[in-house]
Amino acid sequence: MQGTIAAKAPETTETQRTNAEALEAAFEQLYRSSREDVFAYVAGLLRDRSAAEDVTALAFERAYRKRQRFDSRKGTPRAWLFGIARNAALDELRRRKRIAALAADPEDTASASLDEEAEVALRRTALRKAMAGLDTRDRELVALKFFAGLSNAEIATVIGLSESNAGTKLHRTIEKLRRACDEAA
Amino acid sequence: MKLPDRDTDAGPSPEAERELDAVDRLLAGERPGAGEEGLATLVADLRAERPPYSLSLEQELERLRENSFRGPRTGPRGWFSGASGAFAEGGRLRRPGGWLAPAGGLATLVVVATVVVSVADQGGQDQTLDAGTFLSDDQNAKTVPESAGGGAAGVSGSGSGSGSGSGEIAPLSAAEDSLDSGAAGELAPAPNTTSNKGERTARGAAKRQQDRSATVSLGTDTSKVSEVANQVVQITETAGGVVVSSNSNETPTSAVANLQLQLPTRSLDSTLDQITDLANVQSLNEAAVDITKPFVSAQDNLADARAERKQLLRALGNAKTEQEADAIQAKIDKARRQISRAESRFQNIARRARLSAVAVNIDGTPNGDDDGNWSLGDAADDALSALKTVAGVLLISAAILAPLALLAIAIGLVARAIGRRRRESALDD
Numbered sequence: 001m002q003g004t005i006a007a008k009a010p011e012t013t014e015t016q017r018t019n020a021e022a023l024e025a026a027f028e029q030l031y032r033s034s035r036e037d038v039f040a041y042v043a044g045l046l047r048d049r050s051a052a053e054d055v056t057a058l059a060f061e062r063a064y065r066k067r068q069r070f071d072s073r074k075g076t077p078r079a080w081l082f083g084i085a086r087n088a089a090l091d092e093l094r095r096r097k098r099i100a101a102l103a104a105d106p107e108d109t110a111s112a113s114l115d116e117e118a119e120v121a122l123r124r125t126a127l128r129k130a131m132a133g134l135d136t137r138d139r140e141l142v143a144l145k146f147f148a149g150l151s152n153a154e155i156a157t158v159i160g161l162s163e164s165n166a167g168t169k170l171h172r173t174i175e176k177l178r179r180a181c182d183e184a185a
Numbered sequence: 186m187k188l189p190d191r192d193t194d195a196g197p198s199p200e201a202e203r204e205l206d207a208v209d210r211l212l213a214g215e216r217p218g219a220g221e222e223g224l225a226t227l228v229a230d231l232r233a234e235r236p237p238y239s240l241s242l243e244q245e246l247e248r249l250r251e252n253s254f255r256g257p258r259t260g261p262r263g264w265f266s267g268a269s270g271a272f273a274e275g276g277r278l279r280r281p282g283g284w285l286a287p288a289g290g291l292a293t294l295v296v297v298a299t300v301v302v303s304v305a306d307q308g309g310q311d312q313t314l315d316a317g318t319f320l321s322d323d324q325n326a327k328t329v330p331e332s333a334g335g336g337a338a339g340v341s342g343s344g345s346g347s348g349s350g351s352g353e354i355a356p357l358s359a360a361e362d363s364l365d366s367g368a369a370g371e372l373a374p375a376p377n378t379t380s381n382k383g384e385r386t387a388r389g390a391a392k393r394q395q396d397r398s399a400t401v402s403l404g405t406d407t408s409k410v411s412e413v414a415n416q417v418v419q420i421t422e423t424a425g426g427v428v429v430s431s432n433s434n435e436t437p438t439s440a441v442a443n444l445q446l447q448l449p450t451r452s453l454d455s456t457l458d459q460i461t462d463l464a465n466v467q468s469l470n471e472a473a474v475d476i477t478k479p480f481v482s483a484q485d486n487l488a489d490a491r492a493e494r495k496q497l498l499r500a501l502g503n504a505k506t507e508q509e510a511d512a513i514q515a516k517i518d519k520a521r522r523q524i525s526r527a528e529s530r531f532q533n534i535a536r537r538a539r540l541s542a543v544a545v546n547i548d549g550t551p552n553g554d555d556d557g558n559w560s561l562g563d564a565a566d567d568a569l570s571a572l573k574t575v576a577g578v579l580l581i582s583a584a585i586l587a588p589l590a591l592l593a594i595a596i597g598l599v600a601r602a603i604g605r606r607r608r609e610s611a612l613d614d
């Protein structure tokens with residue numbers, strides 16, 4: 001994307017076509033580079049694969065529809081895309097009210113445990129327990145940072161906080177996880 | 186719009202910053218540094234917990250992408266159909282407003298040309314109407330029949346004439362013909378002589394005695410009626426005339442002044458020129474009646490009466506008897522009375538020839554000083570007036586819309602904040 005989405009003043013028809021094609025290509029690139037991260041983030045937040053797939057598709061649809069409104073001054077294309085995905089995920093959370101009721105995906109948990117050595121399995125189990133104990137906001141930070149791989153600046157843009165405050169919150173969440181894992185060990 | 190930070194700390198501590206940097210490095214695949222083994226394990230475990238991206242989801246997304254990312258110009262409109270509203274056929278961005286500028290310019294030119302042509306036509310019509318009005322007034326002007334000399338022998342004051350209505354100067358030869366062909370001792374009416382400025386003087390008028398009169402209607406702005414009336418008085422006095430009567434009536438919305446003048450006939454034309462220059466001439470009617478014959482008749486009667494008296498005085502000196510002297514004296518007395526009557530008649534008709542009665546009506550209306558012709562100044566006034574109107578409309582619109590817009594903005598901001606808070610509330614456990 002690299003800010004090309006924000007091109008709003010094409011001078012000529014040829015320029016318009018070029019801009020449109022560049023816009024399409026940029027969005028294609030963003031889609032290819034971010035689709036797995038978007039799904040991982042949404043799934044980590046919703047903890048429901050089926051709902052995460054729907055929300056991921058919805059997020060890309062919304063992003064495509066709004067692609068001409070992207071403003072590079074407000075953040076990177078990834079941050080913009082994750083902001084859209086977050087809104088879609090939060091809408092889904094509100095609609096379905098499944099935050100507290102949902103548990104971690106049992107299928108993934110089981111498959112991960114079977115193949116791991118005992119120590120690793122214990123550690124992962126403790127981590128999942130710790131993550132389950134996190135509130136949704138902290139779990140969102142984990143999803144954005146460790147599942148989607150966003151930088152702290154991008155996380156700040158997505159959740160609407162300053163970068164330093166986002167960093168502070170992220171560090172506190174890591175501390176919580178670390179303490180919970182230590183206690184479980 | 187960013188939500189206010191709930192934590193107002195100044196940022197992560199130095200130790201936290203180091204750990205966050207380490208997390209970034211570990212996520213980037215770097216080896217853990219000294220003392221970072223525990224953090225590295227946590228990061229690795231967290232990465233391992235990342236939900237896997239399934240093949241079915243990828244296929245589904247790809248199918249959707251193919252229906253949309255290719256765009257409406259090459260493929261069917263599908264999942265993202267609403268996203269391509271700005272695209273026209275052929276993949277070109279459509280600019281609905283692209284043709285507006287030339288179209289607007291063309292429309293402006295057409296409007297301006299129409300206005301110019303319309304105004305030009307209107308100006309021509311105005312002039313025609315003016316001429317028509319002038320002709321109509323001329324035709325309505327009645328020639329005052331000469332009856333002043335009715336007492337003279339053979340002169341009767343009957344009959345009325347009508348103007349020629351041609352708007353041109355009626356040559357006095359016609360009046361002469363009329364006089365010549367008329368019955369003996371009967372004064373034929375002379376045709377009206379109504380004309381434009383500089384053409385008022387009928388040919389041959391210098392040889393003839395005329396009773397001239399004029400009625401001038403002037404239009405001006407309400408506030409200028411008094412000023413114009415004063416100027417008329419000044420012009421009259423300068424020309425050696427007199428203001429017989431004057432009256433004026435002023436109301437907040439209109440003003441009228443009427444003046445009856447007696448102007449020297451020899452300078453009537455120039456004086457009328459000065460008066461008509463004071464304001465817009467709404468109408469100008471002039472009439473001229475040839476009074477040469479009654480003038481001459483009165484003059485002759487006076488001369489005859491004086492000659493008779495002189496002859497009687499001479500006869501009185503030659504009278505031989507007292508009886509004869511008394512009879513002559515009685516005739517002298519009679520002749521004296523005849524002289525007196527003849528003098529009076531002659532002075533009356535001479536005064537009519539020397540002075541012309543002029544009625545000046547000044548009608549004041551708002552903007553009454555507009556002469557009806559569209560000039561550059563009028564265009565500027567019209568433009569200013571239009572700008573004032575537009576500014577007024579804009580001001581009123583702004584007065585109405587500004588608070589509404591502010592209210593709408595405030596409502597929009599509040600609604601957005603509420604919506605965001607509601608959405609964020611989904612994160613609250």
